[in-house]
Amino acid sequence: MYVFERDEPSTRWISVAFLQGEEAEDLLGTIEREGPIAAIYRLREYDHGDATIEAALADGYVYDAVPAGSTDHTIEPFGSPYALTYSDTFGYVSLLRRYEDKPEPELVPAASKALALAGRAPRAVADDWPPNPASAAPPSRRNRAVAL
Numbered sequence: 001m002y003v004f005e006r007d008e009p010s011t012r013w014i015s016v017a018f019l020q021g022e023e024a025e026d027l028l029g030t031i032e033r034e035g036p037i038a039a040i041y042r043l044r045e046y047d048h049g050d051a052t053i054e055a056a057l058a059d060g061y062v063y064d065a066v067p068a069g070s071t072d073h074t075i076e077p078f079g080s081p082y083a084l085t086y087s088d089t090f091g092y093v094s095l096l097r098r099y100e101d102k103p104e105p106e107l108v109p110a111a112s113k114a115l116a117l118a119g120r121a122p123r124a125v126a127d128d129w130p131p132n133p134a135s136a137a138p139p140s141r142r143n144r145a146v147a148l
Contacts, residue, residue: 013083013096014053015061017046020092027093031086036075040084043095053099066096 031039056062068074071089086093
């Protein structure tokens with residue numbers, strides 16, 4: 001019998017701002033003079049909360065990890081929801097924000113929930129199912145019942 005457990009919601013990243021060319025040159029200068037934290041403070045003005053999330057989801061700018069190339073510098077300040085990625089070589093600056101996926105509703109039949117509340121373990125519910133006719137289980141294990 002396999003026991004499946006629900007994974008914890010994973011942290012993903014959404015794009016808040018991506019600047020390149022002349023727009024990025026000013027921020028790259030700020031990073032050189034004042035450090036990357038100063039650039040994060042300036043770029044977080046582009047974060048408009050739920051509107052930023054909706055735009056990122058609609059446009060597909062959602063990532064499982066901070067996207068970074070081999071020439072990128074990535075800064076993830078401890079305790080901050082933001083990550084900064086920049087490249088002097090390619091002349092761009094990107095700000096991302098952590099995005100907690102909302103867990104999907106649990107797909108458990110109502111009867112199973114009622115049995116779980118009544119004290120029966122999920123494994124006992126699974127054992128009540130009829131055996132697979134193509135199963136290679138020995139005859140002695142087929143059609144067994146669960147006693148309460």
